[in-house]
Amino acid sequence: MTESVSITVDDKTIVVAKGANLLSASLANGIYIPHLCYMEHLQPAAASCRLCFVEVDGRSGPVPACTVTVEEPLTVRTDAPAVRRLQKAGLQLLLSVHRVECKNCPANRRCELQRIAKFLKVGLKPGKLAQRFKQPEIDASHPCLNYYPNRCVLCGKCVHVCRAQHRDVVLTFARRGFDTVVGCYGLSGSSAPSCRDCRACIDVCPVSALLPK
Template sequence: MVTLIVNKQELQVDEGKTLLQVCLDNGIYIPNLCHIHGTDNPSASCRLCFVEIEGEDKPIPSCTVKVKDGIIAKTDTPSVRRLQRTAFKLLMSVHRVDCGHCPANKKCELQRIAKFLKVGLKPKYLELRLKETEVDESHPFLDYYPNRCVLCGKCIAVCKDKHGRAFLTFAKRGLDTVVSSYGETDANLPCSKCFACIRICPVGAITSKDSPRQT
């Protein structure tokens, strides 16, 4: 066991967990999109889970910190919130906000984070830059909505974890980056009995072809 202090609250927790996981387990919410419960190698791609740790000169993503004795952390300082709001606005500047037609509506992590950070879903003063393709229907069992995807990578990680290899991957680069299925059209893919990617997606970016079309 290790003892640490978060927001002046003393916590005694098992060694080996990340600070983000410990906070979430203890009811201290930190915005996050790319964190997967129980993983040792965080992708740390969403840049939302910042905290301040005493002795560090700038905020650090809490999913990259393993807890140890004596850590004193704050999750709610002005500089943490500034970084989180900036990261969130950038994410939303490439996102098609159309919650009424989205399967994630009311259970969407973006809606939760916007409410928590007290910001709107549609960022002011930032140009909206959307991808041309609204829906990729090339997969035999899944549909993918690039303008809803936050590129967290959870679908790829869970697929690899379940099947020993990922049937999904990131493709293209920079602002064009998307999740792709390698052009797979094989009707024998394990996807028809799996759908773990849909369940883990924090937004509504992957849907089953069997569910009603969401546009």
């Protein structure tokens, strides 16, 4: 029998299992916190999208909810001004490298970026930041997949599911810094057949940056 802890999130009291993940618990209780990279089974959390910030009483500054393990009663605010400011800044940064062409995008209406922008009540625009796109627009080097670097938010979910599904990992991060992309470097012909039966990366992508050929 797991012990339970009661926590207060935005004045709402919820009871969660001890050791639960704060982001996961909030989402399960109908409290939405913007997030892109969180995966239930990935331990420790990637914490790379930097959107699920919350304020936790007793901790200085916003912390990513996906990195908080509930061990004791907590008081959490998901809508503090500092949190919202960081979330909007993070979203604008992502949009400064994202082709906003929703009409032509297969992710339209189920896109996580759209959902987050709507939730934060901001437009799908990068604010004062200049837009910077990668070349080429489509990476077609994989035999069954096309990769769209200017849609990708580099949440890394595809890389993690690929690692979990295959013995010979196909997808990985390539290059670094601003030029980081998801790549299939060193892919041999033999991996391709397993990719044909596996759509894990395509299914997990929140923005349709990976599509079947």
